[in-house]
Amino acid sequence: MRRTWSEVLLTLGTLTVLVMVLVAIDPGVRDQVSMRMSAPSVSIADAGHHARDLTTVIADAARHQSLDHAPLVIFGLVATVLVLFMLRT
Numbered sequence: 125m126r127r128t129w130s131e132v133l134l135t136l137g138t139l140t141v142l143v144m145v146l147v148a149i150d151p152g153v154r155d156q157v158s159m160r161m162s163a164p165s166v167s168i169a170d171a172g173h174h175a176r177d178l179t180t181v182i183a184d185a186a187r188h189q190s191l192d193h194a195p196l197v198i199f200g201l202v203a204t205v206l207v208l209f210m211l212r213t
Contacts, residue, residue, distance in 0.1 A: 143182065150185040 146153045156178050190197045 142186075146182055146185050146189070149189065153181055153185045156181045 143153075143157075147157050148154075160174055160178055
């Protein structure tokens, strides 16, 4: 049970770092995040719609950044796979 919680926290931390990097790099994501933080939504339906919009903007920015830096993305993925294999043995 303890290992499960540590893995969940590690996953959430990784996603948080990813979003922070995208906010720092991409002005579109930065604008969307600042807009969502400055005007909190009132209803649950609005919150779901805003979360979907923010997710779409983050996914578009990640796709755009990965297309611009394709060799670096491939290197990062291969490095991640190698580290996972190293940790397994």
